Amino acid sequence: MPDRVRIEGASKSFGELQALKNVSMSVGAGETVVVIGPSGSGKSTLLRAVNRLEVLTSGDIWIDEDHVTNHTSDIRRIREEVGMVFQNFNLFPHLTVLQNLMLAPTCVKKRSKADAEKQAVGLLARVGLSEKKDAWPEQLSGGQKQRVAIARALAMEPKVMLFDEPTSALDPEMVKEVLDVMLDLAREGMTLMVVTHEMGFAKAAAHRVIFMDQGEIIEIGSPADLFERPQNERTKKFLAHIL
Amino acid sequence: MAEVRPLPVRIQVTDGALIPGKGDKTVRASWKIALFGALGLLVFLPLYNMAPVQEFVLSLWAGLFPSPELTARLDLLRSGKYQNIWVDILLYLPDGLAVTFSVTLSSILLATVFGLAAGLGQISRVVLLNRIATVYVEVIRGIPLLVQIFYIYFALGNLFHLDGFFAAVLSMAFCYGAYMGEIFRAGIQAVPVGQMEAALALGLSRSQAIRRIILPQTVKIILPAIGNEFIALLKDSSMVSVMALVDLLRLAKNYGSNHGDYFPPLTVVALVYLVMTLILSWLVALMEERLNQNAR
Numbered sequence: 090m091p092d093r094v095r096i097e098g099a100s101k102s103f104g105e106l107q108a109l110k111n112v113s114m115s116v117g118a119g120e121t122v123v124v125i126g127p128s129g130s131g132k133s134t135l136l137r138a139v140n141r142l143e144v145l146t147s148g149d150i151w152i153d154e155d156h157v158t159n160h161t162s163d164i165r166r167i168r169e170e171v172g173m174v175f176q177n178f179n180l181f182p183h184l185t186v187l188q189n190l191m192l193a194p195t196c197v198k199k200r201s202k203a204d205a206e207k208q209a210v211g212l213l214a215r216v217g218l219s220e221k222k223d224a225w226p227e228q229l230s231g232g233q234k235q236r237v238a239i240a241r242a243l244a245m246e247p248k249v250m251l252f253d254e255p256t257s258a259l260d261p262e263m264v265k266e267v268l269d270v271m272l273d274l275a276r277e278g279m280t281l282m283v284v285t286h287e288m289g290f291a292k293a294a295a296h297r298v299i300f301m302d303q304g305e306i307i308e309i310g311s312p313a314d315l316f317e318r319p320q321n322e323r324t325k326k327f328l329a330h331i332l
Numbered sequence: 333m334a335e336v337r338p339l340p341v342r343i344q345v346t347d348g349a350l351i352p353g354k355g356d357k358t359v360r361a362s363w364k365i366a367l368f369g370a371l372g373l374l375v376f377l378p379l380y381n382m383a384p385v386q387e388f389v390l391s392l393w394a395g396l397f398p399s400p401e402l403t404a405r406l407d408l409l410r411s412g413k414y415q416n417i418w419v420d421i422l423l424y425l426p427d428g429l430a431v432t433f434s435v436t437l438s439s440i441l442l443a444t445v446f447g448l449a450a451g452l453g454q455i456s457r458v459v460l461l462n463r464i465a466t467v468y469v470e471v472i473r474g475i476p477l478l479v480q481i482f483y484i485y486f487a488l489g490n491l492f493h494l495d496g497f498f499a500a501v502l503s504m505a506f507c508y509g510a511y512m513g514e515i516f517r518a519g520i521q522a523v524p525v526g527q528m529e530a531a532l533a534l535g536l537s538r539s540q541a542i543r544r545i546i547l548p549q550t551v552k553i554i555l556p557a558i559g560n561e562f563i564a565l566l567k568d569s570s571m572v573s574v575m576a577l578v579d580l581l582r583l584a585k586n587y588g589s590n591h592g593d594y595f596p597p598l599t600v601v602a603l604v605y606l607v608m609t610l611i612l613s614w615l616v617a618l619m620e621e622r623l624n625q626n627a628r
Contacts, residue, residue: 142529169535179530183548193534196544238530245534 092151093118093249093280094139099148101134101304108134110304111148116249121281123291123312126301127327132284135301136251139282140164140171152249169197172242176254178234180226186213186237187222190244198245205244212240216270232263239270250274252283286331292316300324367610370603377599378418383409417596421587425604428583435497435579436566439504443565444558446509451516452542465513472510478571480507485575500572508565515561519554520546552623559616563609570605580604 094116101109108131116122124132137143139150141157141164150157155167181189190209194200200208213219216236226234235255242250252271256264268290275281275294285291291298291312298315300308300323308315308324319325379385387409394402408414453465472480484503488494494502523546531541573582584601588594 140533142533165535165537168533171533173530173533175526175530177524177526179524179526181527181530181545183552192544193536196540197535241534 091118092116093120093153094282095149095151096135096139097149099135099138099150100146101131101138101143102146107304109138109145109148112301112304112306114299114306114309116280116282117296118248118280119278120296121275121283121294122297122299123295124282124284124299124301125286125288125291125327126307129303130301131304132301133253136253136282136284139249139251140168140173142173165197169193169245170248172239172245172247172250174235174238174242174250174252174255176257178226178231178238178258180229180234180238180241182226184226185222186218186224186226186229189226189237190241193241194244209240209244212243213237215243215273216240217266230263231259232266235259235263235267236270239267239274249280249282252281252285254284254286256285256287288316288331300327302327363610363614366606370606370610374600374603374607377596378416378422381416381418383414383416386414417591417593418600421584421597421600424583424587425580425600428578428580428601429604431577431579432566432569435500435504435572435577436562436569438501439508439569440558440562440565442501442505443508443512443561446505447512447516450509450513451520454513454517455520457538469510469513472507477504477507477568478574481571481574496572496576500569500575500577504565504569504572508561512558512561515554515557516550519550519557522553523549555623556616556620559612559619563612563616566612567605567609 092115096115097113099109099112100107110131112131112135114122124135126132134143138145139152139157141150145158148158152167152171156162157164157167180186181192184192187206187209190212191202191205194205194208195202210219210222213222216239218233218236218240221229221233221237226237229237239250239255255271256267259267264287268287271281271283271290272294281294283290283295295312297309298312299306300315300319300321302323308319308321310320315324316328319328380389387406390402390406390409394406450465450469453461454469456462456465481500481503484506485494485496485499489499520542527545527549528538528541531545532538536544569579570581573579573585578586580601584597585594587597591597
């Protein structure tokens with residue numbers, strides 16, 4: 090697999106705190122990479138650096154040929170191709186579900202309204218929320234909100250999707266409906282980089298799992314290797330805590 | 333007798349009357365007393381000063397405590413030359429009201445423009461814009477409105493020949509724009525950061541995100557605060573009476589000096605201001621409740 094996302098020597102400090110220490114990794118085209126680790130391990134910071142919501146202190150990130158960390162790059166054009174899903178959904182509360190999906194395509198890609206609406210309706214069907222197209226975000230359950238957020242990101246037809254703890258804010262009974270949508274995406278060959286605590290998802294969908302702790306990558310491996318035969322003591326300790 | 337409950341501990345930054353929200357019984361009670369008291373006086377005083385009523389009252393007093401002064405006033409009443417000043421003022425009022433309202437409305441509209449610019453400037457990442465906006469807010473808030481009005485009308489007005497109405501609106505809007513700038517800034521910052529991040533992640537520019545995502549949510553947050561500013565501005569518009577503008581206060585002052593009696597016109601004008609601000613604060617409370625009901 091050619092690399093779609095390439096991270097080289099990524100470091101990030103917040104004042105005294107070093108959130109990322111010289112992290113290098115990659116995500117191949119069509120690959121699903123799951124990043125796990127205790128809170129404060131830097132995994133969200135790493136993910137957010139990929140579309141430059143977080144600016145690195147040093148290091149480089151490429152998405153295909155685009156140099157994300159070069160400040161002369163057109164970051165808006167790069168972001169068009171990088172979908173992001175947040176822990177807290179971040180749906181736009183003053184827009185209906187359909188308008189949430191149509192905003193970026195019409196506003197950024199200058200697609201016609203009719204065109205964008207047709208696409209939005211299709212995406213809502215794909216995440217199983219056709220009947221909610223005229224609902225307001227506040228009328229949706231957490232799981233529904235997150236599925237709308239995924240559809241909203243897909244509306245820009247991205248070539249990479251970033252998930253920042255997409256199920257952490259959900260009630261347990263709603264986790265599955267969101268993971269199912271993500272699993273479908275993975276199977277359809279979308280490139281996914283997922284920060285999550287859902288080991289079930291990692292086992293089912295991930296090609297590789299990355300364990301991070303204290304701003305460093307401790308171990309990278311297939312789900313089978315990393316979960317069943319962890320090499321590093323810190324990995325073992327972490328897995329013992331959560332499994 | 334209704335139970336007097338202490339006000340809940342809530343420090344409201346408001347210039348106007350307390351907002352009679354549903355929960356605060358004490359505030360609602362005092363609001364009602366003030367409103368109906370003021371309306372009652374506005375009806376009572378003109379009626380009480382009608383010739384037949386005055387004649388009746390004065391003759392009663394004259395019967396009890398005869399005095400030359402009372403006799404003279406009774407003579408005046410009976411001569412038919414008596415004028416009920418209280419009614420007369422009410423007839424004059426609409427002119428002053430029109431000026432007060434047009435100054436207030438024009439000022440609030442222009443102040444909103446200044447305020448939006450100042451608010452956006454204060455959160456701007458362009459250093460120059462940021463400095464201009466923050467200095468504007470600091471400077472204006474540090475100078476009394478009355479001084480600003482004098483400054484624009486008399487000092488600058490001499491240089492640029494400003495028309496009274498224009499000078500009034502400009503000085504009020506310039507001053508209130510600074511206060512509203514703070515409201516806009518706070519309102520923009522009250523929108524969760526995730527909204528901006530989500531918009532940026534979708535490829536929107538910062539300015540697109542502010543226009544399409546942040547400001548529409550800001551407006552809902554700040555609408556009640558803007559309502560309060562409107563009330564405060566309505567009251568402060570009385571300061572433009574120092575210019576050649578005949579607003580409510582100036583009208584009362586003119587009337588008082590023409591008739592040699594300031595008591596009736598100033599009483600009526602004070603009551604009219606009170607009624608207007610009480611009604612407006614009730615409207616703001618209604619609006620707040622509406623917004624809380626469908627808080628999306």
